[in-house]
Amino acid sequence: MFKADLPGLKEEEVKVEIEEDDRVLQISSERDFEEEKNDSWHRVQRSSGRFTRRFRLPENTKMYEVKASMxxxxxxxTVPKESSC
Known part of the structure; x- marks a missing residue:
């Protein structure tokens, strides 16, 4: 199971992909630049831009049963695995 904290992002803004040939799980999205400022201060609360995280999955992964929710x-x-005998 993989868990990622993605504050401020909506489900439709996050892309979860499986590269079957390489057994790689890829999570990616993009966050717009946010800032607040006035004449006396300037504040940025979060990092912005694109991000991608890639994870190699084990050999016994059930590739067609991977599920994602947000x-x-x-x-x-959730990445189910074949049961070992």
Missing amino acids: ENGILTV
């Missing part, structure tokens, strides 16, 4: 800014990707 709730309250937390992405959860």
